Amino acid sequence: MRKPVRAQQLDAFDRKILAILQRDNNTSQRTIGERVNLSAPAVQRRIKRMTEDGVIQANVAVVDPTAVGQSVTIFAEVEVISETAEQIEAAKRAFASAPEVQQCYYVTGEADFILVIVVPAMTDYEALTRRLFFGNNNVRRFRTFVAMDRVKVGLSVTTES
Amino acid sequence: MRKPVRAQQLDAFDRKILAILQRDNNTSQRTIGERVNLSAPAVQRRIKRMTEDGVIQANVAVVDPTAVGQSVTIFAEVEVISETAEQIEAAKRAFASAPEVQQCYYVTGEADFILVIVVPAMTDYEALTRRLFFGNNNVRRFRTFVAMDRVKVGLSVTTES
């Protein structure tokens, strides 16, 4: 089940606050207030409300993968054989449950899934493919793209027009 | 230029702390200390050191794209014509500068770049392709994958073996 996001309209204040928090969520409420022309408690209320509403989904630290020995980033395009609802759900669960899989999207186009995978070395990816792709008889084929450079990385989203 | 990450060895404490901060960076130092069996100031010192060393790259809020009217997530595989260093750098800059482009990777394989793009609607993506792909005479071709479901999303990285 997915989070029930009561997507009500966000006003200009909310959007500005989100823009700041997406860059640095340790910014003090007083500082945010000064930048958006609001008092600290007002900022506090809005952040709380957006968190409850699921607009703010999490507050996380971004860690450099190479610093923790996870130096290989890989994209994998996966094509499945059967696209029945049960089969798709099973594949989603299988992919999402692997800790090496950072991101998993179900897509339209020439592939069915796109995975973003981070592993210490290529041998680990090889092992993962055996487990995740060759070990899954609903996977028809997959294509691998090895990242040579992380040109831009982020989950941030444009909140201002 | 890229950040100079003095990638020294992280011990088991550091890795546990990172694992916690990647889930919720608002966790108090006292709570973290209890979970990893360390005092709060010790936790603070480690976090400060890892931040200075670039292991922790940022602290950000994760915002639900649909809540801010950015409801379409798209993957684009881009193949370029010339792969000279200057041309590649120019492409990197062009892709990274677009705010709709959340993530951009330079990859090996059947494509040269993979982009993760988030826009309010398909028409916005269409406009973006004109600007970014058709307007760039070094782009040979590109393929589009529209995300129907964000099965798993994260920048988190496995810090524990």
Next chain:
DNA sequence: AATGAAATGAGAGCGCG
């Protein structure tokens, strides 16, 4: 109904042993 000002309490950031 949402805001801003003031008071309270928790947590971060120090130096100390």
Next chain:
DNA sequence: CGCGCTCTCATTTCATT
């Protein structure tokens, strides 16, 4: 590394429009 302190910041209360 842990213990104490200080001080900033988050959080609540209350009056106001």
